[in-house]
Amino acid sequence: RLSFFEYLKNKYTSVEKLNSSWKTSYNSWQQVDTITRVPESAKEDLQTFDLKIIDLYYKTCREELKRYAPEKLYFGSRLFYPPSMPYWYPEDQSDSPIIKIASQYCDVVSINRYRFSTEDLILPFGIDKPIIIGEFHFGALDRGLPYAGCRVVADQNQRAESYYHYVEGSLKNPQIIGTHWFQYTDMAYTGRAGGANAQV
Numbered sequence: 001r002l003s004f005f006e007y008l009k010n011k012y013t014s015v016e017k018l019n020s021s022w023k024t025s026y027n028s029w030q031q032v033d034t035i036t037r038v039p040e041s042a043k044e045d046l047q048t049f050d051l052k053i054i055d056l057y058y059k060t061c062r063e064e065l066k067r068y069a070p071e072k073l074y075f076g077s078r079l080f081y082p083p084s085m086p087y088w089y090p091e092d093q094s095d096s097p098i099i100k101i102a103s104q105y106c107d108v109v110s111i112n113r114y115r116f117s118t119e120d121l122i123l124p125f126g127i128d129k130p131i132i133i134g135e136f137h138f139g140a141l142d143r144g145l146p147y148a149g150c151r152v153v154a155d156q157n158q159r160a161e162s163y164y165h166y167v168e169g170s171l172k173n174p175q176i177i178g179t180h181w182f183q184y185t186d187m188a189y190t191g192r193a194g195g196a197n198a199q200v
Contacts, residue, residue, distance in 0.1 A: 078134030119169035
């Protein structure tokens, strides 16, 4: 909160300029500092500030890793694109700025890719960095648990075929260096925290 407030003061230099941009009528910086909700017109500033925080996160993690373990690779965090629907990247590139930031600091970019193939997966902006798939899986409802997970297939045979096709596509993609199936065991029928009870 304090950092965002300082960002606003540095960017706009006066409350009048902030009001002009946000279409608000604050009387002073003190009043701005007490607001609990920003107006819809502040969306651009919020997005810009979010990216500053994300940049600081990746930069700090890389610096600390390289300080204590300089020979190790920094994989960053496993990214969803977009976070609420991790299936449509690269068609939906709404979170591409985050990938761009991660790519500046990560030795390998980690992406959770819940699609049927990775053969067509590329990073935006022509970024040439290795990619590791942090999560993928296929589930079916022909036996076991009542939830098929993020990618649904007809039965266990198709699960095996889909797995083979996915890994084969990853081998054909020159940027992908590995894939990780999610997860080693199925979830409990009664569900884990959050209620998920998938055959994954």
